Amino acid sequence: MADKVYNFGAGPAMLPEPVMQKIQQEWLNFQGMGVSIIEISHRSKEFVAVLNEAQSLFRELTGLPDNYRILFVHGGARMQFSALPMNLAERVPSRKSLYVESGNFANLAAEEAKAFSHMEIIASSAATNFDRIPKITLEEINQDAAYLHITSNNTIYGTRWNQFPQTGDVPLIADMTSELLSRQIDYNQFGVVYAGLQKNLGPSGMAMVIIREDLLGHASRQTPTLLNYTQCDKDNSLTNTTNTFAIYVIKLVLEWLKEQGGVKAIEKLNKQKSARLYQVIDNTDFYHGIAQPEFRSIMNVSFKLATEELENKFLQAAGAIGLYALKGHRKVGGVRASIYNPMPMAGVEKLANFMTEFERQNR
Amino acid sequence: MADKVYNFGAGPAMLPEPVMQKIQQEWLNFQGMGVSIIEISHRSKEFVAVLNEAQSLFRELTGLPDNYRILFVHGGARMQFSALPMNLAERVPSRKSLYVESGNFANLAAEEAKAFSHMEIIASSAATNFDRIPKITLEEINQDAAYLHITSNNTIYGTRWNQFPQTGDVPLIADMTSELLSRQIDYNQFGVVYAGLQKNLGPSGMAMVIIREDLLGHASRQTPTLLNYTQCDKDNSLTNTTNTFAIYVIKLVLEWLKEQGGVKAIEKLNKQKSARLYQVIDNTDFYHGIAQPEFRSIMNVSFKLATEELENKFLQAAGAIGLYALKGHRKVGGVRASIYNPMPMAGVEKLANFMTEFERQNR
Numbered sequence: 087m088a089d090k091v092y093n094f095g096a097g098p099a100m101l102p103e104p105v106m107q108k109i110q111q112e113w114l115n116f117q118g119m120g121v122s123i124i125e126i127s128h129r130s131k132e133f134v135a136v137l138n139e140a141q142s143l144f145r146e147l148t149g150l151p152d153n154y155r156i157l158f159v160h161g162g163a164r165m166q167f168s169a170l171p172m173n174l175a176e177r178v179p180s181r182k183s184l185y186v187e188s189g190n191f192a193n194l195a196a197e198e199a200k201a202f203s204h205m206e207i208i209a210s211s212a213a214t215n216f217d218r219i220p221k222i223t224l225e226e227i228n229q230d231a232a233y234l235h236i237t238s239n240n241t242i243y244g245t246r247w248n249q250f251p252q253t254g255d256v257p258l259i260a261d262m263t264s265e266l267l268s269r270q271i272d273y274n275q276f277g278v279v280y281a282g283l284q285k286n287l288g289p290s291g292m293a294m295v296i297i298r299e300d301l302l303g304h305a306s307r308q309t310p311t312l313l314n315y316t317q318c319d320k321d322n323s324l325t326n327t328t329n330t331f332a333i334y335v336i337k338l339v340l341e342w343l344k345e346q347g348g349v350k351a352i353e354k355l356n357k358q359k360s361a362r363l364y365q366v367i368d369n370t371d372f373y374h375g376i377a378q379p380e381f382r383s384i385m386n387v388s389f390k391l392a393t394e395e396l397e398n399k400f401l402q403a404a405g406a407i408g409l410y411a412l413k414g415h416r417k418v419g420g421v422r423a424s425i426y427n428p429m430p431m432a433g434v435e436k437l438a439n440f441m442t443e444f445e446r447q448n449r
Numbered sequence: 450m451a452d453k454v455y456n457f458g459a460g461p462a463m464l465p466e467p468v469m470q471k472i473q474q475e476w477l478n479f480q481g482m483g484v485s486i487i488e489i490s491h492r493s494k495e496f497v498a499v500l501n502e503a504q505s506l507f508r509e510l511t512g513l514p515d516n517y518r519i520l521f522v523h524g525g526a527r528m529q530f531s532a533l534p535m536n537l538a539e540r541v542p543s544r545k546s547l548y549v550e551s552g553n554f555a556n557l558a559a560e561e562a563k564a565f566s567h568m569e570i571i572a573s574s575a576a577t578n579f580d581r582i583p584k585i586t587l588e589e590i591n592q593d594a595a596y597l598h599i600t601s602n603n604t605i606y607g608t609r610w611n612q613f614p615q616t617g618d619v620p621l622i623a624d625m626t627s628e629l630l631s632r633q634i635d636y637n638q639f640g641v642v643y644a645g646l647q648k649n650l651g652p653s654g655m656a657m658v659i660i661r662e663d664l665l666g667h668a669s670r671q672t673p674t675l676l677n678y679t680q681c682d683k684d685n686s687l688t689n690t691t692n693t694f695a696i697y698v699i700k701l702v703l704e705w706l707k708e709q710g711g712v713k714a715i716e717k718l719n720k721q722k723s724a725r726l727y728q729v730i731d732n733t734d735f736y737h738g739i740a741q742p743e744f745r746s747i748m749n750v751s752f753k754l755a756t757e758e759l760e761n762k763f764l765q766a767a768g769a770i771g772l773y774a775l776k777g778h779r780k781v782g783g784v785r786a787s788i789y790n791p792m793p794m795a796g797v798e799k800l801a802n803f804m805t806e807f808e809r810q811n812r
């Protein structure tokens with residue numbers, strides 16, 4: 087019999103098994119309606135209940151303060167790279183947006199903002215190939231800026247912000263695509279938090295935006311209606327036909343997360359999962375972690391072996407026993423284990439044991 | 450036993466039964482990979498094969514000329530209301546865009562274009578409450594405009610363009626959201642054809658854009674990367690993480706359509722289906738068609754009864770025997786039967802018989 091497959095892909099990533107099974111079970115007949123959830127109107131009472139439930143579960147699981155709104159928006163995380171400056175730059179006369187460059191997506195976000203604001207990169211770890219999070223101090227943050235943007239977890243390099251920067255009156259915006267709901271967060275620190283769904287939350291092609299109410303109402307006239315957060319909020323994310331399938335899946339994933347004990351419990355598990363892998367990496371010079379230990383992600387564990395040849399051998403042998411999609415991103419090479427919320431400890435255990443055994447046979 | 454449900458919803462609409470069953474069957478294990486299609490990378494060879502196959506099936510089924518490109522874009526049809534002027538207005542010094550107002554979505558498209566071009570409505574059927582397609586002649590089309598936009602099938606009112614207008618050198622753009630692939634079309638008449646997926650093609654939240662090659666390369670600098678057709682084409686629709694689920698479903702729907710005999714065969718069936726309903730409507734003054742006969746849609750059949758009370762009774766009785774989602778759009782009221790490609794003749798037959806019986810009992 088073939089091995090059970092554990093999927094370490096960075097995204098679109100694995101979803102919880104019970105969620106996938108539930109989708110399959112009710113696929114042809116949602117709540118006894120005789121039709122599928124993907125075949126009903128986004129304005130039907132049944133779908134609107136799903137959407138509202140997803141929002142209230144998110145509030146419950148995160149303890150989100152009342153003055154934050156929850157939006158479901160089209161296009162994944164990168165669409166928000168455009169939407170953020172369009173919605174926020176005109177809040178201030180300077181139209182200035184500040185970015186911290188901590189990796190590939192941080193860089194893409196900053197580049198995109200150039201077309202819609204006066205973008206400035208205030209810190210970068212490019213010089214050390216993004217192996218760390220750059221240090222920034224409050225003094226470096228120009229208080230006339232519209233916002234400061236960070237990427238809280240850098241998917242490719244496997245780094246993350248442990249503590250978030252003090253920004254004074256400048257709203258802090260975080261791209262949490264690869265870590266939303268993986269750890270407890272005080273949302274009061276942020277003006278906007280957003281995430282593409284395809285790692286911890288659901289299928290690809292859509293994003294969630296959590297926005298502090300007072301930041302609504304500033305979109306530039308040249309903002310496409312569907313990128314306008316104020317419009318989206320006014321219409322409860324139903325300005326046009328939303329991605330009903332994605333919102334349905336988010337709701338199921340949030341229910342699952344609640345059953346797991348919520349964010350606190352999953353954070354504990356995520357720490358255990360990542361610690362298990364970092365332990366194998368640190369116990370030997372056969373494996374080299376890419377991120378500086380102080381900035382290690384608990385979602386994406388990136389490492390190298392001595393040669394590309396050895397890495398390919400590793401990936402092939404791993405794949406043969408059901409350890410799927412471990413290849414590192416082309417920008418860094420090596421190996422990357424993405425261990426989002428849905429990855430069970432058993433998958434991590436299997437990978438850790440494989441790493442030890444592979445070393446024994448190949449050192 | 451409960452009646453089999455026939456879903457007449459306008460969108461998200463029903464999908465072909467064999468497609469829905471196939472999705473369910475391979476949900477947890479796509480092509481023996483041990484993971485779901487929604488859990489694999491958009492850049493994996495397996496997913497890219499699905500995307501390429503969807504494109505080539507579309508070409509094959511439509512006979513699309515070689516100088517047209519096929520794009521999969523985020524956000525449904527309305528996102529293209531913004532993207533079109535952003536991508537096309539700067540083709541010409543006038544930055545002028547021309548619109549024909551033939552219904553609700555035509556109007557929304559025109560409104561959106563104001564922010565990104567010099568928009569002008571050249572014809573409207575608002576005065577007769579959109580019961581027809583306005584007449585336009587070549588002389589009325591200013592040849593210095595960037596494009597002329599029409600809505601080929603008006604979902605709410607149930608009207609359609611039977612013949613498309615001559616536009617000279619001005620590219621003709623058609624929103625075909627509610628009729629793409631329902632009838633044979635000579636694509637050479639168009640500069641761009643686009644459609645949200647959620648009627649004839651797949652789930653909601655994404656659109657297809659068919660664009661003539663020479664229209665690429667003119668996007669304004671202020672175009673969000675993910676709304677830029679040139680960028681999308683360059684990246685084969687994979688600039689960011691696409692809606693992999695939607696593209697997978699499109700591919701299955703196109704395979705199903707091919708098995709039905711292709712567009713020619715489905716057009717024949719669509720004509721029979723709609724004729725069956727229009728016949729019931731025309732045989733009595735109990736039902737009143739909303740569209741002028743000359744402009745009747747073969748996708749959306751909209752009609753009224755004498756009073757709102759009677760309409761509500763009709764809708765309730767229909768729902769009770771599994772005729773689902775027949776309520777007309779709030780802008781016109783009454784009844785609307787959306788009978789897209791996936792609706793079988795049996796569903797139409799059941800509705801037609803119900804209409805006759807309901808009339809007998811309530812006239």
Ligand SMILES: Cc1ncc(COP(=O)(O)O)c(C=O)c1O
Pocket residue numbers: 096097161162163164165191237239240241242261262263264282283291689690691
């Ligand atoms: C941190 C981060 N931001 C943004 C993105 C881009 O997301 P999307 O492809 O949904 O636009 C990714 C994708 O992996 C990511 O990891």
Ligand SMILES: Cc1ncc(COP(=O)(O)O)c(C=O)c1O
Pocket residue numbers: 326327328459460524525526527528554600602603604605624625626627645646654
């Ligand atoms: C003709 C037409 N155009 C545009 C739209 C809007 O599509 P979406 O909701 O995907 O933006 C619709 C939706 O029903 C439509 O029927």
Ligand SMILES: [Mg+2]
Pocket residue numbers: 188189190191192239240241242243
């Ligand atoms: Mg990165």
Ligand SMILES: [Mg+2]
Pocket residue numbers: 367368369370371372373374375
């Ligand atoms: Mg080591």
Ligand SMILES: [Mg+2]
Pocket residue numbers: 551552553554555603604605606
């Ligand atoms: Mg209409």
Ligand SMILES: [Mg+2]
Pocket residue numbers: 729730731732733734735736737738
């Ligand atoms: Mg009549």
